[in-house]
Amino acid sequence: QAAAPRHALALVLQLQGSLQEAHDELAQAVEADPTDRAARTLLGRLLYDLERDTEARAVLEPLVEADPSDRVTAWQLLTVLMRIADVDAVLALCEPWLLEQPDEPYVLACRAWAIEMQGRVDEAAAIYRSLIERGERACDSWHRLARLHEPLDAEAIARLAEDTDLDDGQRSVASFALGEAHKKDGRYDEAFAAFAQGNALMGIHHDREQHRVLVERTLELASPGLLQRLAAQGDPDEAPIFIVGMPRSGTSLVEQILGAHSGVQQLGERSNIAELARDMSGRVGRSEEHTS
DSSP states (O other), X not given: OOXXXXXXXXXXXXXTTOHHXXXXXXXXXXXXXXXXXXXXXXXXXXXXXXXXXXXXXXXXXXXXXXXXXXHHHHHHHHHHHHHTTOHHHHHHHHHHHHHHOTTXXXXXHHHHHHHHHTTOHHHHHHHHHHHHHTTSSHHHHHHHHHHTTOOOOHHHHHHXXXXXXXXXXXXXXXXXXXXXXXXXTTOHHXXXXXXXXXXXXXXXXXXXXXXXXXXXXXXXXXOHHHHHHHTTOSOOOOSSOOOOOSTTXXXXXXXXXXXXXXXXXXXXXXXXXHHHHHHHHHHHHHHHHHHO
């Protein structure tokens, strides 16, 4: 079939939430017409939605290199680069963009995130505050400031969390920032309520039984024998310090204690370890199935 009908069908499937089917149709459309930039950009977006970030980058990066003025594709590439935490690549994409559009809110926020990851916290915080003053990406910016343990304006954040003109995603982020603000002030009941609202807006509901199974599975996998077998693997560099532990076990306190040292930069909670744990759990489970 021709590429155009497949491209159109992929758009419909994407809207329906059938991401894998949309990807399959679009991959064939791109194969039929490799010059279709719009189809290739959408393919990169679908790969991102399917959490196939390396493939998404491989699709999007050549498009941006061929036409740096294509802001739609560059925007999508930035999103991919941030999720895989390639700080240098994010900065390399942001800098020339900001020379042409110095006030572009999303690109400024991406740059702030990147320099925050480099430990340039004061510069990052200044950008987040400038975005808040302009009324741009305020929810995200307050949340980032909260992660950096910067001073927060609980009243301003509360107005955002209750603003029904914002979508649920933005209000959820504002609610989490509000929870952090209340927690810093020792208002723990209000903090809990704000965090609960943030979860509810995201459609997250705690399942005690599912959590119990997760904890038991984690304890089963992280056995002394497994840790001994893995002791010789990994990177010997002692510079990055990974703090891991069960929920409410004191990991945040340990991070804050270490972060009080002038030679240590806190980076907040990262999703990478949880993603690695899920991947390891799946691979170990598959291995057990094959050997049973």
